[in-house]
Amino acid sequence: MNSKTISPEMEDAIFRRDRFTCRECGAESPSVYLRADYINNPESFGTDEDNLATFCAECYNQRNGKMIVTPLEMMQARRSQLNQLLAWKHDNNRLSRDQVKSSRTTSTTGCSGTIR
């Protein structure tokens, strides 16, 4: 088995923790395709969240030499990543609405940005 395999659940957790932003260059989804990757060799440093970070495709390529997906897989992956991003934003909106309810002075940010 490939020890570098990261489960989709784990990847989603890493993206959320890093706010869907590349740790290397600061690019954000959905303008870039994101991958979770190990910061240090998982064989020495373990495979838990502490050793994982979010990287955009470009930074991921630089780290690993090549992208591990085909263009078709990339297209499908981007689409499912968009759903991840929307689910995350949805959760965030719900959280900020709850905060608004508890403190009336906070103004709502509403739905910002359009996603195609």
Ligand SMILES: [Zn+2]
């Ligand atoms: Zn990057």
